[in-house]
Amino acid sequence: MADNWFTEVSINNGSAFSLQVKAKLHEEQTPYQRIEIYDTTHFGKLMAIDGCILLSSHDNFLYHEMMSHPVLFTHPNPKYVVIIGGGDCGTLREVLKHSTVIKVTQIAIDERITRLAEQYFPELHEASRDPRAELWFADGIQWMSGAKPGSVDVIIVDSTYPVGSAEQAFTEQFYRDCYKALSPEGLLIQRSESPLYHLNLIKAMRDAMHAAEFSHTYTLPFPQPIYPSGWMSATMASKEIPAGDFRQQDAAYKAFETRYYNAAIHKAALANPQFMNEIFK
């Protein structure tokens, strides 16, 4: 592989994924991480964090739609939404498509991701000036520990693989803080990596969510070519409501456009492969 490829190696799984690049557009070391931005031949712009692909213009719609619409159409009337992480603002854009939403508070630690996404992925920022959106640049885990009890309808944890500071987003303590911040019908959804590569991690997340008193957990697999194995998941936890049901009519007649999500895809994402069912049962 010559210089004109960006490669992410998944060393624990003996695989690698590469994208052909035309140019490196930016590179910087922030207090938190190293950010690189490339122009690719077929995937549009590419942002990588500490050598791992965060998103591409071409396929980020899969991830951002699945981190937002399933959980928002599961809550009966989501008004107050908190996003932990999500600095590129792609998830925020999707959340703001829901007319029930009164306020979205996003707490991302590294403002540079947001500023660089504004510059290189302007389509993700179409909605960031929406008066319902409030952006904070701070430690989301700490913020959650001080959130007003019962004040949030939906929490979206749009953070990376649990290494370094992201690790705390996978602990029972964090889930307890989320549980406390949520209203009785409240729901949490979190990026939970590859069903093929990270099944033990997903199982541990679900166990920690249950230990923190969440009644129901659902893991929703979806395709994501630029992430290791090309297969991703989000795990949803519910305080009370049966999170396998959702507002099917509202999803089917939604007043906004999507490219991956629809009511049938939502229902489909609630189905798990046999090998996952056997681990989760």
Place this chain on the structure above:
Amino acid sequence: MADNWFTEVSINNGSAFSLQVKAKLHEEQTPYQRIEIYDTTHFGKLMAIDGCILLSSHDNFLYHEMMSHPVLFTHPNPKYVVIIGGGDCGTLREVLKHSTVIKVTQIAIDERITRLAEQYFPELHEASRDPRAELWFADGIQWMSGAKPGSVDVIIVDSTYPVGSAEQAFTEQFYRDCYKALSPEGLLIQRSESPLYHLNLIKAMRDAMHAAEFSHTYTLPFPQPIYPSGWMSATMASKEIPAGDFRQQDAAYKAFETRYYNAAIHKAALANPQFMNEIFK
């Protein structure tokens, strides 16, 4: 990327997927193609054809289960099955799990793939000596043109991407031959590549199937880490029966084990992403 990686480049999509290898176990040029076999660090054995990954021990269950069980549980009573291609015998193994099946005729062009799979992927050949299985090494496209009309319940086209001789498996003429060979309740399923990379190909396949008089087509996406984009699909065509329905009770209480497939996954695979629906409508 050093010598200890096997890389498949998808040049038309500016991406590449690599597996870390411990050793090359075999390489040969047959009259039809170049076959390589490797031992990988995390994916078990790997077979590549003309530089493209055909299968790995670790994740072939996804493909083989999705090429067989959805179509077999859609047909009300599948007795006579034909597999075109499928030389590694992984699909054959899954088909033979169905007790309704009286006979499976497999026509693969290159006997060397079968012999090498027997040696390096013996688990795929567990059932190949089943007296219901009949293996022919010949041109499957030509075989289909001479098949007895109305004699087949299910046709599975387990061939590769349409280059070279495989191209004929994507033509209206081939689908007409399949249609003629099928009984009134007959169904065809065929590997149809990546929803993200090959949507035009999938659309063309579906159009050709309809042109050949098939009433219904369904494209079933599924994850497949070792194939380009990590996302795959199979496209099913039905002469008469509504192929969106299937024997849900039989699938739910099947008398054999699977690792990916179950009744919920079958139903889920019938849901298509919004961008696919928009192209297919």
